[in-house]
Amino acid sequence: MSLLEKIDSPADLKRLKRSELPKLAGEIRRTIVDVVSRNGGHLASSLGAVELSIALHYVFETPADKIIWDVGHQSYAHKLLTGRRDRFPSLRQHDGLCGFTRISESEHDAFTTGHSSTSISAGLGMACGKRLKKESEKVISVIGDGSMTAGIAYEGLNQAGGLHKDENLLVILNDNDMSISPNVGALSSFLSRTLSAKYLQGFRKELGEFLKSLPRIGDDMYKFAKRSEESFKTFVTPGMLFEAFNFDYFGPINGHNLNHLIDILQNIRELSEPVLLHVTSKKGKGYAPAEKNPVYFHGVGCFEVETGVCVRKGVSVPTYTNVFGDAMVALGASDDNIIAVTAAMPEGTGLAKFAAAYPDRFFDVGIAEQHGVTFAAGMATEGFKPVVAIYSTFLQRAYDQILHDVCIESIPVIFAIDRGGIVGEDGATHHGLFDLSYLRSLPNMVVMAPKDENELYRMLVTALKHDGPIALRYPRGSAVGVPLDTSPLPLPMGKGEVLTDGDDLLILAIGSSVREALEARSALSDEGILATVINCRFVKPLDMALIGPLVERIPRVITVEENVRQGGFGSAVLEGLNDAEVTGFRLRRIGVRDTFVEHGPQKALRSQYEVDAQAIIRAAETMTDSMNDKKAASCV
Numbered sequence: 001m002s003l004l005e006k007i008d009s010p011a012d013l014k015r016l017k018r019s020e021l022p023k024l025a026g027e028i029r030r031t032i033v034d035v036v037s038r039n040g041g042h043l044a045s046s047l048g049a050v051e052l053s054i055a056l057h058y059v060f061e062t063p064a065d066k067i068i069w070d071v072g073h074q075s076y077a078h079k080l081l082t083g084r085r086d087r088f089p090s091l092r093q094h095d096g097l098c099g100f101t102r103i104s105e106s107e108h109d110a111f112t113t114g115h116s117s118t119s120i121s122a123g124l125g126m127a128c129g130k131r132l133k134k135e136s137e138k139v140i141s142v143i144g145d146g147s148m149t150a151g152i153a154y155e156g157l158n159q160a161g162g163l164h165k166d167e168n169l170l171v172i173l174n175d176n177d178m179s180i181s182p183n184v185g186a187l188s189s190f191l192s193r194t195l196s197a198k199y200l201q202g203f204r205k206e207l208g209e210f211l212k213s214l215p216r217i218g219d220d221m222y223k224f225a226k227r228s229e230e231s232f233k234t235f236v237t238p239g240m241l242f243e244a245f246n247f248d249y250f251g252p253i254n255g256h257n258l259n260h261l262i263d264i265l266q267n268i269r270e271l272s273e274p275v276l277l278h279v280t281s282k283k284g285k286g287y288a289p290a291e292k293n294p295v296y297f298h299g300v301g302c303f304e305v306e307t308g309v310c311v312r313k314g315v316s317v318p319t320y321t322n323v324f325g326d327a328m329v330a331l332g333a334s335d336d337n338i339i340a341v342t343a344a345m346p347e348g349t350g351l352a353k354f355a356a357a358y359p360d361r362f363f364d365v366g367i368a369e370q371h372g373v374t375f376a377a378g379m380a381t382e383g384f385k386p387v388v389a390i391y392s393t394f395l396q397r398a399y400d401q402i403l404h405d406v407c408i409e410s411i412p413v414i415f416a417i418d419r420g421g422i423v424g425e426d427g428a429t430h431h432g433l434f435d436l437s438y439l440r441s442l443p444n445m446v447v448m449a450p451k452d453e454n455e456l457y458r459m460l461v462t463a464l465k466h467d468g469p470i471a472l473r474y475p476r477g478s479a480v481g482v483p484l485d486t487s488p489l490p491l492p493m494g495k496g497e498v499l500t501d502g503d504d505l506l507i508l509a510i511g512s513s514v515r516e517a518l519e520a521r522s523a524l525s526d527e528g529i530l531a532t533v534i535n536c537r538f539v540k541p542l543d544m545a546l547i548g549p550l551v552e553r554i555p556r557v558i559t560v561e562e563n564v565r566q567g568g569f570g571s572a573v574l575e576g577l578n579d580a581e582v583t584g585f586r587l588r589r590i591g592v593r594d595t596f597v598e599h600g601p602q603k604a605l606r607s608q609y610e611v612d613a614q615a616i617i618r619a620a621e622t623m624t625d626s627m628n629d630k631k632a633a634s635c636v
């Protein structure tokens, strides 16, 4: 029996001898690599946090003590140690374990995470709550160096440092010198001073010996230098930053040395004030391909364990992300005013190629979506054309910046919103199901969604010509596979496109849902139901000049979107019809109902949450059945 098999709870872990823990770490790593190679997942970060997870559960007592794993993408070892070993093979699968931490999944998951940099705020809230309840358990926020680039992390530190000194909060900065890509900004270079700190320790020793050797004054000077050693150390390490927030700073310590980790955590456990422990670790630790290429193995699909080579199921259709990335490079060649902004996701958004081609016009702002949007607004006021590429789910963070800094003055910022719709295995925290609703309510904002990659390109061209805020949202994964027109003309603003004609039903679709609508249309025509299908292209401005008369002609209407129904595209159509005083129609909205979508394959989720072609067919059948019933009734 392996050591891991003996662990059904953190209590079992504590029964192991310290000398057994490295073996356990090896078993955990092999399990993680094995499961992720089959299910995909966040491999490199989780491998880098194995010893930290073991040490934390060896020293602390969850669920009474709280551990908040920032983002939660490094929490796989934590899951294995907290009673989820048997279910671990279901990681990220439909109805299986979530890829991040979820309060609803385990009492050991203190907080639900997925979006970064929330752990300090949540941890501080818990620590304050515990103080008021006179509970003495520890709250531990584990945050990476990339997540430390977000403003909210400093808002938490700032409040913590200004509160009572008895907030029982331990912040562990897990510093692997990487975000998804190499970490950016001043913080990153500041943290890497730790490297030179090693050198400085040697230097300090030499200096001591040198001072002692000086006749007469040497001893006194040595004592003075010793006295100020603490401030010297703080000055030359990142401690300076955290001490300024009134945190006691310890570190940097090696995050893969279990003995050191356990010793220091046991000591810190006895302190009851805000402490920051700086741990250095290696992304991908223990699995050579991931150590070598941590960017690729940050979030990876299925791969062969022996080689680390990706197993692809022979699809050659490009992703929307790739088409966007290539279009940016092509368009950037003839227009020096185009700049690209990403919030720590150059690969994920497809902007890495633009970064390589035009490094001066590429800006990675770190995990700082809010700042990224306002930064882009600033550049736009200088005459540039900023294209801000952010995943739909992360753009939620920047709502006020879009409203206040972009829309009020109608500043021409282009939002390239990737991962719009159901994203799949990342689940509830990551689906991009709200953007159509949260953007269309903003004055001056234009909102588009392409039906295929060709239209994505055209929409980007349209956006670059537009003088005001404009968004294009497109889904995760493969595009349709249509031939690309690489010099497309801009689209007429706010105009939809008639795709098919039929008098029985009107299907109004947006974005990737157009494909579902066409699939449904073809199945329905086999049943003798003929539908007019419209690719609306724009959620705002909506083409009411086209839609209004069509609804009067075909008063059975289905709207389709991969977005929540509340406030989305279907709602826009209803509002438009109401404003145009069109009456006497029936309308069904296909979209995600008032719920959060869990994780699983995109196709399965589209079916479960009823936003696929089958859902359109069912809605069409009920509508046309009742139409036939009525016809039949009037004949009687």
Ligand SMILES: Cc1ncc(C[n+]2csc(CCOP(=O)(O)OP(=O)(O)O)c2C)c(N)n1
Residues within 6 Å of the ligand: 044, 045, 048, 071, 073, 074, 114, 115, 116, 143, 144, 145, 146, 147, 148, 176, 178, 179, 180, 283, 298, 343, 344, 345, 367, 369, 394, 397
């Ligand atoms: C608000 C937000 N923006 C972007 C992301 C995407 N993202 C997930 S992990 C990550 C990098 C985090 O780096 P770090 O905290 O250092 O953890 P590491 O991956 O190095 O373990 C990013 C950018 C996110 N989860 N949340």
Ligand SMILES: CC(=O)[C@@H](O)[C@H](O)COP(=O)(O)O
Residues within 6 Å of the ligand: 042, 071, 073, 114, 180, 298, 299, 348, 419, 423, 426, 476
């Ligand atoms: C943890 C996180 O937020 C990212 O790593 C995210 O999982 C990336 O998603 P994609 O795989 O869609 O790029």
Ligand SMILES: [Mg+2]
Residues within 6 Å of the ligand: 144, 145, 146, 147, 174, 175, 176, 177, 178, 179
């Ligand atoms: Mg990191």
